[in-house]
Amino acid sequence: MLTNNTDVGVTDVRIYPTAYPEYISKNLLSRTLDSNFRVYIGPNYYSGEKLWSIKITFDDGREQIFNDNKLTRYNSYTLYNKKQTDSFGLKQTFNKAFDRKNVKLKNISYGNKESTGDVLVSEPESVTQKEQSELKNKQVIQFEISAEVNRGGNVFETLPTEVFRSGDKLRLKFTAGVDGFIYWIAKGSSGQYQLLYPNVKNPDNRILKGENYTMPYKGFWRFDNNKGQEHLIGIVSVERNLFLDELVGKKLSEREVNGINKILNLHEQKRHTRDLVFEEENDDSKEIISQSSEEGENLIINIDLIHE
Numbered sequence: 001m002l003t004n005n006t007d008v009g010v011t012d013v014r015i016y017p018t019a020y021p022e023y024i025s026k027n028l029l030s031r032t033l034d035s036n037f038r039v040y041i042g043p044n045y046y047s048g049e050k051l052w053s054i055k056i057t058f059d060d061g062r063e064q065i066f067n068d069n070k071l072t073r074y075n076s077y078t079l080y081n082k083k084q085t086d087s088f089g090l091k092q093t094f095n096k097a098f099d100r101k102n103v104k105l106k107n108i109s110y111g112n113k114e115s116t117g118d119v120l121v122s123e124p125e126s127v128t129q130k131e132q133s134e135l136k137n138k139q140v141i142q143f144e145i146s147a148e149v150n151r152g153g154n155v156f157e158t159l160p161t162e163v164f165r166s167g168d169k170l171r172l173k174f175t176a177g178v179d180g181f182i183y184w185i186a187k188g189s190s191g192q193y194q195l196l197y198p199n200v201k202n203p204d205n206r207i208l209k210g211e212n213y214t215m216p217y218k219g220f221w222r223f224d225n226n227k228g229q230e231h232l233i234g235i236v237s238v239e240r241n242l243f244l245d246e247l248v249g250k251k252l253s254e255r256e257v258n259g260i261n262k263i264l265n266l267h268e269q270k271r272h273t274r275d276l277v278f279e280e281e282n283d284d285s286k287e288i289i290s291q292s293s294e295e296g297e298n299l300i301i302n303i304d305l306i307h308e
Helices: 129-137 254-272
Strands: 002-004 010-017 037-039 041-043 052-058 063-069 075-081 088-094 106-111 116-121 138-151 154-158 169-176 180-187 193-197 213-215 228-237 277-283 286-294 299-307
Touching: 052 088, 063 088, 138 228, 138 299, 169 180, 169 228, 169 299, 193 254, 254 299, 286 299
Parallel strands: 002 075
Antiparallel strands: 002 037, 010 052, 041 116, 052 063, 075 088, 088 138, 106 116, 138 154, 138 169, 138 286, 169 213, 180 193, 180 228, 228 299, 277 286
16 A cells, blocks of 8 residues: 655556566556555565565656565555655555455556566545554564574575474574664573674674575574574664663673563563554565554564474
């Protein structure tokens, strides 16, 4: 879904797989998308492309292209005016109520004779004042993670929930839908925490939207003969977390352990009170996590690595 939250109308919207700009669609709008109107736009689920570019033309002639976006059933986008600039931004938002099952859609082909696909499009509709207020303050963070395993020379990618064996070499592969910072923490059976990343050798934990990263940063973990379960916690923050930054290279004190518990407990509390919406699904070998929340909220990922 695309919502126009700017002060100008949108006259032309075209999409294409980011990797194939030559496959750009024709204009998907049947009429101008005025301020505070929205339209459902998304690739047909049978399309194999996952990252999309959106080319927007405004009624004053300005154009902007937004690359590497995920167009799915619920992950929607809001156009807004950037403060103190003459440009526009595109913010990922979340509106589960606006499901393609509930709107009349038409198919528009994109591509060329060798490679084509369908784009699903609805007619523009107005956004209520309540929805306008909610959209302005919502942020969606999407996170994809998989496990790359080397088992006796056979390398494969699987879900982090896989049961691992002694001798397996493992690293996590992940990508986030926002620019920000990633923190990886190990939690022992005693409740003690260890900040794995960032660390003294690799202090730069900045991540960029759509880029691929691994944990560990270099190399692999190897499962020895001691079977059990390892608990990992990933924290994605759009801003630096100064408290966590101070833990690099340290053996944590009781106060610092309590500080981490406070971060985790607050996040869990908000999940239960629905102050944030947290969803998980599996796509082949990847786990896909989406969180809709107020701007600035952390995304927290819990992973249990099972060794049997």
